[in-house]
Amino acid sequence: MSEIISVITNDGRNIVGVLKGFDQATNIILDESHERVFSTKEGVQQHVLGLYIIRGDNIGVIGELDEVLDASLDFSKLRAHPLKPVVH
Template identity: 60%
Template sequence: MFNICKKSGMFPIFSTMPRQPRFDDDEFKTAHCIHFQSIKLFSWIIPEFIFESNQTNDNKTRKMAQVLDAYVNKLVNIVTGDGRIIIGTLRGFDQAINIILDDSHERVFSSASGVEQVLLGLYIIRGDNVALIGEIDEDMDRNMDLSRIRADPLPAAKT
């Protein structure tokens, strides 16, 4: 999947999940990709070790935990496998990359109206539903006028 996405200038959206799909998985055939420029623009965390085929899933999960540890108590943006975008302060995570967010909200995008923010508060996201995690620049986020942003919601990753 990585090579197919890379040839088209894209990244697989499920790339931070602990288990990489095999070529014959249905997940492989229907996975969504995002453009490299989007990753640079929004500072998504997609460490290169995720794509190293010689590592076990345990090693990948351990390294992902090390990466996530740097973002504890920081504002993060999480894109889930079902297409939701959840913003909150990362308070913790476990070995399965289950995420605990505090002061969280979901941003619901619409092509007809501005971004709606649904307050969630303290929130847990299952690790197998985490697609992407990125740190948010709080000053830039605070200065964005979300009511003027129009976009279609992300589709759910098909399994």
């Protein structure tokens, strides 16, 4: 496994990294990961996390990232509202 994935958590975080493993409860292990923090005032900030484990019950959405498209984006010019947490 070496796919780059994007994970949106139930608390509204967007974490991108290399999928290293998962289990039957959808707990996942990401390597070389970083969190993308969106803002309406400044560009997207990327906080390095490194090796990161996300519990399956905290995952809202998982998707494979298109590396070519992702590399072509200028995150310093992107503006967006942060995601709100999931309310049950």
